[in-house]
Amino acid sequence: MAKIGIDFGSSYTTVAWINPLNEKPETVKFNGDGSVKLPSVLLATETGFVIGFQASSYLDEVFQLPFEQRIEIMSNFVPCIKKKLSTKATELLYGNKYSHEQLLTIFFKYVIEQTAAHCGSHTYIDSVVFSHPVEFEKSKIQLIHNAFTNLHIAVENTLYEPEAAVIGYSIDHRISDEEGILVFDFGGGTIDVACVQKKYGELKLATEPKGNSNCGGQDIDYLLYEDLRKKIQAKYSFDISDKNMIDYAMLNSCRRLKEYFSGPNDVYETNIALVIDGRITTYKYRLSRDTFNNIIYSKVSDAISVAKQVLADVNSKKIKVGKVLLIGGSSQLTLVREMLTELLPESEIDTCGEKDIAVALGNIYTPEKDKKGPENPPFAEPLNMNKSMICKKCRSEKCYKLVERSGYHCLDCGWEGKNITVTFQN
Known part of the structure; x- marks a missing residue:
């Protein structure tokens, strides 16, 4: 098994x-x-x-x-x-x-x-x-x-x-108690941002995570695809999206070009094979870094906006972000790093080495607890079996109703009151 x-x-x-x-x-x-x-x-x-x-x-x-x-x-x-x-x-x-x-x-x-x-x-x-x-x-x-x-x-x-990404990161990286880590997960389909802290030896969500399902690496690929489409139309009077059907081979070439720009060079190019009038023609799709950044700027800005939403909650709780953890291929783009550095000039920006494996590792790995969490207060009673309570701060289900007081208490992180969500189950 x-x-x-x-x-x-x-x-x-x-x-x-x-x-x-x-x-x-x-x-x-x-x-x-x-x-x-x-x-x-x-x-x-x-x-x-x-x-x-x-x-x-x-x-x-x-x-x-x-x-x-x-x-x-x-x-x-x-x-x-x-x-x-x-x-x-x-x-x-x-x-x-x-x-x-x-x-x-x-x-x-x-x-x-x-x-x-x-x-x-x-x-x-x-x-x-x-x-x-x-x-x-x-x-x-x-x-x-x-x-x-x-x-x-x-x-x-x-x-x-x-959340899984930072757990995977913790396998080979030491995380100090109370250290705030901003996880910037810019993958192929979405941007997801979360602030995670280590509390009593456990990695916990410090604030509610945010995301945008219309902002991912594939959306950047489509921006490059439309730029390529216009240039080929201008040169050859040929539309690569025949009958408005996406040419996934061309889109794949755009994805490869995007990945090149994670490197240090100022100019990159990729060869595009076209069949025009029965002949194979090679078109060199060449972009400077400035042109590339101008094309992708709107989507990167959308991703940074998600980080700003999380940081607003982080700052309200006076949590210091010591590190920004970059996850996902598009997080490695220099424009992303530049904009995050401008947003958090005092925070260290780090990766997991192999940037695409941290989430899978985090899904399988359970870190050991190295400290005892807060005790259940004497004025709390066990949760009734017909209720399910989930702490918004750490997502624990170890929550109790406070006796002779209004609200609830989380056994894992000690948070009370409004930070507990109560749902009734059938």
Whole structure:
């Protein structure tokens, strides 16, 4: 029996497990080449689904195919199912309708198979912890939950992605008590920001996390795609979005160019293969850093705005942010670092080394408590079984109704009154 932690991303998926040989959390390697990131993509074909690396490899070769075949492949390609998850929507793929729950089940079945291949044939995966963005409807969480249930895998817990990220970060990094860490998780689909503090040896959310589901790395890719589209139209009178269909091969090239700008150079370029009048033409999409920053500025500003919302709550509680933790590929862009440094000039900006594995590791790792938490006060009584109380400060369910006083008390962090949310269960 084995439990895994999954970071199901809009662009990539990573998985972690506890290696029984050393009892330490490790990331799962895919594709036989040491890759820890599995592309979160599916392609429907006549014989079934192609998933992950094999599906994304089609994007590198599709330009060589005749126009009709290109359109067929693009129309059966599912590039980011997480970003558009819906209980009501269906996808028409190769003549068959699939619900999003069915597509998730197909994708996770493949992930589980690849994970088992890494962990060994003797390993039986029976449970999972997965994380999700801050702005992620309960219905979407339930869809993911249902997909694992369909595979006979129990869901042990779910976490906010920035919360899991800082837990993963703590594996190899020391975090001091009361230290405020601002987690800036700028992934493929969303921006999520949270402030986390270590309290009594436990990492706790210090304020309510914030997010924006319309601001992620893929939204930056689309900005670059539209810039590329205009330039190709101007030069060749050729629209890469034929019939308003996104050319995912071109979009993939834009994503690669974006990733280049995490490096130190002032100019980057990528070669775009076009088929015009039956001939393959190579177009060099070249951008300076200033031009690149101008194109992406609006989305980066939106991401920084989310951080400002969290900081407003942090400052009201007089919490000092000693460190900013960058998570997700787009968090590594120099414009992001510059704007965060301007916002928090006295805070250290840090990463997890391998920026894309912290969330998966945090989903599987449980830090040991090194201090005893606050005692339950004598004027508190145990929670009635027909109520569920959750502390807004630390998200603990260890909450008590105060006797002869108005309000509630959290056993884990000591917070009282308005910081407890009470919900009645059937």
